[in-house]
Amino acid sequence: MGSGDDIVISVEGLRKSYGGFEAVRGVDFEVKRGHVLALLGPNGAGKTTTVEILEGYRKRDAGSVCVLGRDPSHRDKELRSRVGIVLQECAVDQYLTVTEAITQRAGLYRTPRPVGEVVSLVGLGAKGDARIKTLSGGQQRRLDLGLALVGDPELIFLDEPTTGFDPSARRESWDLVRGLCAEGRTVVLTTHYMDEAQALADQVTVIAAGKVVASGTPDTLGGRDQGETTVRFLLPDGVGVGDLPLPAGLHPEVRCGAVEVCLPDATDLLHDLTGWALARGQALEGLTVKRPSLEDVYLALTGGDP
Amino acid sequence: MNDLQVALHQVGYEQKSYWRNPMAAVFTFMFPVVFLLVVGTSAGSSKIPGSTLHYNQYLVVAMLVFGLIAACYTNLGVTLCIRRDQGVLKRMRGTPIATVSYFGGIIGSILVNVVLLTVLVVAIGMVGYDLHFPFHPFAAVVTLLVGVVTFCALGLAVTVIISNGEAAPAVINGIYFPVVFISGVFYPISDSSVLSKIANYFPVRHMVKALVGAFEPGPGSGLQGRDLLVMLLWAAGGLVFAVRRFRWEPRHR
Numbered sequence: 290m291g292s293g294d295d296i297v298i299s300v301e302g303l304r305k306s307y308g309g310f311e312a313v314r315g316v317d318f319e320v321k322r323g324h325v326l327a328l329l330g331p332n333g334a335g336k337t338t339t340v341e342i343l344e345g346y347r348k349r350d351a352g353s354v355c356v357l358g359r360d361p362s363h364r365d366k367e368l369r370s371r372v373g374i375v376l377q378e379c380a381v382d383q384y385l386t387v388t389e390a391i392t393q394r395a396g397l398y399r400t401p402r403p404v405g406e407v408v409s410l411v412g413l414g415a416k417g418d419a420r421i422k423t424l425s426g427g428q429q430r431r432l433d434l435g436l437a438l439v440g441d442p443e444l445i446f447l448d449e450p451t452t453g454f455d456p457s458a459r460r461e462s463w464d465l466v467r468g469l470c471a472e473g474r475t476v477v478l479t480t481h482y483m484d485e486a487q488a489l490a491d492q493v494t495v496i497a498a499g500k501v502v503a504s505g506t507p508d509t510l511g512g513r514d515q516g517e518t519t520v521r522f523l524l525p526d527g528v529g530v531g532d533l534p535l536p537a538g539l540h541p542e543v544r545c546g547a548v549e550v551c552l553p554d555a556t557d558l559l560h561d562l563t564g565w566a567l568a569r570g571q572a573l574e575g576l577t578v579k580r581p582s583l584e585d586v587y588l589a590l591t592g593g594d595p
Numbered sequence: 596m597n598d599l600q601v602a603l604h605q606v607g608y609e610q611k612s613y614w615r616n617p618m619a620a621v622f623t624f625m626f627p628v629v630f631l632l633v634v635g636t637s638a639g640s641s642k643i644p645g646s647t648l649h650y651n652q653y654l655v656v657a658m659l660v661f662g663l664i665a666a667c668y669t670n671l672g673v674t675l676c677i678r679r680d681q682g683v684l685k686r687m688r689g690t691p692i693a694t695v696s697y698f699g700g701i702i703g704s705i706l707v708n709v710v711l712l713t714v715l716v717v718a719i720g721m722v723g724y725d726l727h728f729p730f731h732p733f734a735a736v737v738t739l740l741v742g743v744v745t746f747c748a749l750g751l752a753v754t755v756i757i758s759n760g761e762a763a764p765a766v767i768n769g770i771y772f773p774v775v776f777i778s779g780v781f782y783p784i785s786d787s788s789v790l791s792k793i794a795n796y797f798p799v800r801h802m803v804k805a806l807v808g809a810f811e812p813g814p815g816s817g818l819q820g821r822d823l824l825v826m827l828l829w830a831a832g833g834l835v836f837a838v839r840r841f842r843w844e845p846r847h848r
Binding site for chain 2: 344345367369370372374376377378380381382383384385393394396397420436440
C-alpha cells in the first residue's frame with residue numbers, strides 16, 4: 290500500500306459541542322507510525338474531548354476521524370484490541386495485586402505480552418504481589434501504563450502520564466516511551482509539562498479554544514527557531530553599561546546588576562563580549578544564552594495559561 | 596477467547612476482590628448469620644398463623660432473602676457506582692472486553708456468593724431450627740434464580756439515579772431498608788395488614804412469599820407464579836431503565 294499506510298491517525302475538520310458550547314471547532318492533524326504527538330493546550334481547550342473522540346469514548350458532531358484505518362466511533366473490538374489507553378485516574382480494582390490486575394487485563398487480548406515482562410518494563414518488579422491500594426501515586430501511574438501495554442498495542446494514548454512523578458521516575462518513563470516508539474508504536478501524549486513534550490514529541494500540536502493554534506516539531510513550533518536569543522550576564526564591577534562592546538542600536542536592559550540583551554543572532558555579540566572580557570582578564574559571570582523555550586512559545590500562543 | 600470464556604475469567608478476579616474487601620461481605624453473610632443466631636434463638640418456635648413454618652424457621656428463609664438482596668442489589672449497585680467514580684468502568688470500555696462479558700463476570704461472582712449464602716443459611720436453619728430441606732427444591736432454585744435476576748437488574752438500575760460513589764451506600768440502603776422492613780423480612784406480616792398492601796407493590800415481599808412457598812409442604816410444584824411474575828416485572832423494568840440510562844463515566848471530571 291502507499292504512504293497512507295504510515296498515517297496512524299488522521300483528523301479532519303473535527304467538531305464537537307456539549308449543549309450550546311462548541312468544545313472542538315474544526316481540528317485537523319495527522320500522526321505518523323512510530324511518532325509521538327504531544328497535544329498541548331490549556332484546560333478546557335478541547336484536547337481531552339479530541340483525545341476521547343479518538344479513543345472512542347465520545348462521538349463527533351462533524352469531520353472525519355480515522356484511527357488505524359478505522360472509525361473509532363464504531364467502538365469495534367478489533368480497534369480496541371490494538372489501542373492502549375492510559376487515563377488520568379488510576380482506575381483499577383484496588384483489592385487486586387499488581388500481577389493479578391495485569392494478568393486480568395492480559396486475558397482480554399488475543400496476543401498479550403508476557404505479564405512478568407510488562408511488570409518489570411514499568412518498573413514494578415518488586416511490587417508484583419502488592420495490593421494496588423498500597424501503591425504510591427507514582428507507582429499507580431506506572432501500573433496504569435503497564436495495563437495499557439499488556440495488550441501489545443500499536444497505538445498508545447497517554448493522558449498526563451507522569452503527573453506526580455519524581456524527576457527520576459519521569460526520566461524512566463520517558464525512556465520507556467522512547468522505547469515504545471523505537472518498536473514502531475505510535476504515541477499520543479497530552480501533558481502540561483513542556484519539558485516532557487520537548488523530550489518526547491516528534492510533533493507538537495497546540496489546541497486553544499477548540500482550534501489548532503500551532504503545529505510543528507518542538508524546536509520549530511510557533512517560529513521558535515526564528516525567535517530572538519536572549520544573552521544575559523552580570524555587569525562586572527566598575528563597568529558601566531556604556532563601556533560594554535555592544536553593537537549600535539541594541540538596547541540592553543539592566544536589572545539587579547544583570548544585563549539582558551535580545552537579538553536575532555547572538556554569534557557576533559558573544560564573540561565581541563567574550564573577547565572583551567578575556568582582554569580585561571575578567572570573567573563574565575552568570576553568562577547565559579537562551580532561545581525562547583517551548584514554554585515561552587506555548588504561553589505566547591495560548592495567552593498565558595499553561 | 597470468546598465472550599463466555601472472558602466472563603468466566605473475570606469471575607475469578609471478582610471473587611478475589613470481593614473477599615478481600617471486608618465491608619462487602621458484612622451485609623451479605625454476616626448480618627443474616629448473626630441475626631439468625633441472636634434473634635432466631637430468642638424468637639422461639641411458635642407457629643406462624645397460616646403457615647407450617649415456625650417463627651424461627653420463617654426467619655431463616657427471610658434472612659436468605661435479605662442476604663440475597665444484599666449480594667445482588669446492594670453489592671452490585673455500590674460496586675458499580677464506586678467503579679464508575681474511580682474510572683474503572685470507563686477504562687474497561689477502552690479494552691476489547693464485551694459489555695456482556697464484563698457484567699457476566701460480576702454477576703457470575705454474585706451467583707457464587709448466593710450459592711454459598713444459600714448453603715450457609717439453609718444449613719444453619721436445618722441444624723439449629725429443624726428447618727426441613729425445601730419441600731419443593733425445584734421451586735426454591737427457580738425462586739432464587741428469579742431473585743438474582745430481579746435484584747441484579749434493580750442494582751443496575753439504581754446506579755442511574757446515583758450521582759457519586761460516596762453517596763451510593765446511603766441511597767441504596769435508604770431505598771432497601773424501608774422496603775425490607777415492611778416486607779416481613781424481620782418478622783412475619785399478616786396479608787391483611789396495611790403494610791403488606793404497600794409492600795405488595797415491591798418485589799421483596801413477593802420474594803419472601805415465593806421462597807416460603809417453596810419450603811412449605813403442599814401439593815403441586817410449589818412455584819408461586821404470581822409472586823414470581825411481580826418480581827420479573829420489576830426485573831424487566833429495572834433492566835430497561837438501566838440499559839437506556841446506564842452511565843460508564845463519572846458525572847464530574
